[in-house]
Amino acid sequence: MAVNLKKLTQNEDLLAGGHRACAGCTGSNILRQIMLTAGPDTVVGGATGCMEVVTTIFPYTAWKTSFIHSAFENSAATVSGVEAAFRSLKKHGDLPVEREKMNFIAFGGDGGTYDIGLQSLSGAMERGHNMLYVCYDNEAYMNTGIQRSSATPLGAHTSTAPAGSVKQGKEQHRKDLTKIMVAHNIPYVAQTTPFHWKDLATKVEKALSCDGPAFLNILMPCTVGWHFDTAIGIELSKEAVECNFWPLFEVENGIYKINQKPKDPSPVADWMQKQGRFKHLFKPGNEHILEASQKWVDEEWQKLLKLEASGAE
Amino acid sequence: MEQKLVALSGNEAVAYAFKQARPHVAAAFPITPQTEMMHKYAEFVANGESTTEMILVESEHSAMSAAVGSAAAGARTFTATSSAGFALMWEIVYVAASLRLPICMALVNRALSGNINIHCDHSDSMGGRDAGWIHLFSENAQEAYDNGVMSWRIAEHGDVRLPTMVNYDGFIISHTADALHMLPDEAAYDFIGKYQHKYSLLDVENPVTVGPLDLTDYYFEHKTSQLAACARAPEIVQAVSDEYGELTGRHYSFAEEYKLDDAEMVIVVLGSSAGTCKDVIDEYREKGVKAGMLKIRMFRPFPNAYIAKILAGRKAVAVLDRSASFGGFGGPVFTEVRSAMYGQNVPVHDYIYGLGGRDFDLSQVATVIDNLQNVASGGELEDVNLLGVRL
Numbered sequence: 057m058a059v060n061l062k063k064l065t066q067n068e069d070l071l072a073g074g075h076r077a078c079a080g081c082t083g084s085n086i087l088r089q090i091m092l093t094a095g096p097d098t099v100v101g102g103a104t105g106c107m108e109v110v111t112t113i114f115p116y117t118a119w120k121t122s123f124i125h126s127a128f129e130n131s132a133a134t135v136s137g138v139e140a141a142f143r144s145l146k147k148h149g150d151l152p153v154e155r156e157k158m159n160f161i162a163f164g165g166d167g168g169t170y171d172i173g174l175q176s177l178s179g180a181m182e183r184g185h186n187m188l189y190v191c192y193d194n195e196a197y198m199n200t201g202i203q204r205s206s207a208t209p210l211g212a213h214t215s216t217a218p219a220g221s222v223k224q225g226k227e228q229h230r231k232d233l234t235k236i237m238v239a240h241n242i243p244y245v246a247q248t249t250p251f252h253w254k255d256l257a258t259k260v261e262k263a264l265s266c267d268g269p270a271f272l273n274i275l276m277p278c279t280v281g282w283h284f285d286t287a288i289g290i291e292l293s294k295e296a297v298e299c300n301f302w303p304l305f306e307v308e309n310g311i312y313k314i315n316q317k318p319k320d321p322s323p324v325a326d327w328m329q330k331q332g333r334f335k336h337l338f339k340p341g342n343e344h345i346l347e348a349s350q351k352w353v354d355e356e357w358q359k360l361l362k363l364e365a366s367g368a369e
Numbered sequence: 370m371e372q373k374l375v376a377l378s379g380n381e382a383v384a385y386a387f388k389q390a391r392p393h394v395a396a397a398f399p400i401t402p403q404t405e406m407m408h409k410y411a412e413f414v415a416n417g418e419s420t421t422e423m424i425l426v427e428s429e430h431s432a433m434s435a436a437v438g439s440a441a442a443g444a445r446t447f448t449a450t451s452s453a454g455f456a457l458m459w460e461i462v463y464v465a466a467s468l469r470l471p472i473c474m475a476l477v478n479r480a481l482s483g484n485i486n487i488h489c490d491h492s493d494s495m496g497g498r499d500a501g502w503i504h505l506f507s508e509n510a511q512e513a514y515d516n517g518v519m520s521w522r523i524a525e526h527g528d529v530r531l532p533t534m535v536n537y538d539g540f541i542i543s544h545t546a547d548a549l550h551m552l553p554d555e556a557a558y559d560f561i562g563k564y565q566h567k568y569s570l571l572d573v574e575n576p577v578t579v580g581p582l583d584l585t586d587y588y589f590e591h592k593t594s595q596l597a598a599c600a601r602a603p604e605i606v607q608a609v610s611d612e613y614g615e616l617t618g619r620h621y622s623f624a625e626e627y628k629l630d631d632a633e634m635v636i637v638v639l640g641s642s643a644g645t646c647k648d649v650i651d652e653y654r655e656k657g658v659k660a661g662m663l664k665i666r667m668f669r670p671f672p673n674a675y676i677a678k679i680l681a682g683r684k685a686v687a688v689l690d691r692s693a694s695f696g697g698f699g700g701p702v703f704t705e706v707r708s709a710m711y712g713q714n715v716p717v718h719d720y721i722y723g724l725g726g727r728d729f730d731l732s733q734v735a736t737v738i739d740n741l742q743n744v745a746s747g748g749e750l751e752d753v754n755l756l757g758v759r760l
Contacts, residue, residue: 096573099570099571112578112580112581112582113582114581114582114591117578119578120576121573122570122572122576122579123577123578123579124578124579124580125580126437126438127434127461133430134437135438136424136426136431136435137394137396137435137437137439137446138439138442138570138571139438140394140396140438141394141443141444142571144393144422145393147420148420150443150444152443152569152571153574155573175427175428176430176434179431183426
């Protein structure tokens with residue numbers, strides 16, 4: 057499976073322009089990249105959230121494929137229903153248009169995936185539906201006004217865990233959802249970012265061609281919630297990988313593979329310093345939070361290396 | 370039409386009714402007393418009697434969500450639940466109706482928590498009465514089966530396209546073996562017909578966006594079209610029931626009128642309690658008391674014009690509510706009936722009874738009829754009364 061840029065760019069853009077994503081949003085970029093790989097025989101389901109809200113507003117839609125939104129916490133369950141309907145209609149000869157195979161993609165933000173939609177996601181993955189779930193992880197509830205989620209990293213300022221005179225943003229580390237999904241023993245789980253287009257397209261292709269459920273966790277820098285210049289979102293997704301904050305890896309049938317190993321990882325504080333949500337951490341007295349962030353990133357990276365090594369044995 | 374006389378529980382009867390529609394997809398999660406219905410259905414699938422794809426989800430919220438996805442994909446789809454399971458679905462119960470998806474559901478009526486109670490009352494169904502579904506109630510397994518067969522025709526009718534629930538009382542109907550007549554599979558399917566989907570997500574040649582953001586400029590119009598569908602539904606319910614009556618000899622309408630022609634006093638009731646009322650009414654009739662009963666079958670859409678007409682000129686009406694509306698003026702059935710009777714000089718009183726499966730016995734009906742006689746001759750009675758409870 058070799059992805060090539062020339063071929064990708066010749067595919068039809070299935071997410072039309074004119075949607076209402078913010079200037080500098082990396083989420084629409086993620087969706088377009090996924091859809092370039094998935095192609096037209098695809099049904100997409102979206103959880104309530106930024107990407108759902110900006111791509112549909114009656115009477116308009118940015119989706120050139122079929123799209124369904126039902127609620128916040130149930131995009132996995134909803135798409136599992138679509139997928140089961142496809143199998144049943146095919147079996148009974150009742151499909152509106154004959155197709156041997158179609159792609160079913162559910163997506164949600166980190167709020168709709170790590171938090172309120174976790175049960176629905178877990179159920180759909182365990183049941184083995186032939187579907188891909190994509191989490192666009194911007195590390196907080198951005199659509200409702202930047203509230204903390206279980207994906208928000210330590211120390212980040214959010215509207216429900218703000219930096220103040222006593223508290224310094226979120227007091228917990230982020231949840232490791234990707235590994236929770238690995239624990240479901242599904243055929244394919246991976247992390248990527250919108251900067252790594254080739255990695256992303258390859259992973260979407262693998263996820264859609266495996267037999268059973270697949271999960272992709274995609275880091276989505278958010279200009280509004282992370283407070284950075286609209287021009288640097290994609291750059292920040294690149295740097296998140298270079299500092300080991302967001303490693304690129306995949307788990308195929310339980311075997312871990314790290315797709316990029318930074319030779320000389322940059323300090324995570326360099327990446328954080330470019331984002332207003334961490335601004336308060338660079339004031340005197342908060343060094344320990346930066347240190348804790350670096351320690352966490354280092355430890356998680358070491359764990360990942362071990363997981364990869366154990367699979368190679 | 371020759372029909373087999375069988376002995377089945379209400380749950381089994383509805384499982385057969387749904388199977389006869391040859392649904393593409395069923396999504397459900399276990400909850401007492403609905404469980405046996407899905408057990409039976411799972412047996413059909415395991416034995417090859419049904420080719421339905423079953424999605425055995427991890428919660429009722431996901432059951433209704435998967436049903437929405439499936440129905441939007443163009444598949445004939447059903448689910449089944451009770452009580453807290455229906456409450457957990459609640460958010461998506463509205464979505465199903467708003468998206469005009471003709472999902473059928475067996476709602477095996479059970480009290481809502483707390484405290485937790487597994488027995489019958491109607492608080493589950495009544496909690497979702499404004500969600501946009503058609504609510505059919507059943508007195509026994511026969512009616513639950515008949516409503517089950519008819520629910521597909523009603524829900525899927527082009528003028529309706531609304532999800533439809535078949536209500537039957539937990540344990541009293543769901544778990545009691547009852548004699549009923551069942552249509553042969555072929556005849557039932559001929560009556561129900563092949564599903565004609567609209568706007569399938571799987572129609573790759575005509576892709577569709579379902580459930581978009583809908584704000585101040587269009588939402589109200591969409592709700593208005595939903596209201597219009599509800600307004601058209603009663604006519605379709607009647608037409609389907611008439612056709613079913615011709616086929617089976619069992620005739621249904623918005624309600625069953627029991628000894629109403631000359632009745633001066635009327636008990637309005639839903640579900641299995643109607644049978645108890647009929648027995649006591651028969652006794653009073655022998656004593657020359659002109660009592661009758663109106664058993665509402667279609668609670669949503671509420672047949673207000675019909676109710677106003679059928680109850681006009683009566684001397685007294687007693688409404689039996691198997692659920693309470695906390696802080697409201699009487700139970701939900703009372704509120705509707707009394708409102709439908711606005712402008713008429715007919716006294717209407719309410720009784721809250723049978724909560725959490727409390728036995729509803731002959732003596733309670735006798736109390737109601739005694740009170741009706743008192744009211745009919747000018748006596749006083751509280752607007753809202755409690756029946757069969759220690760005070």
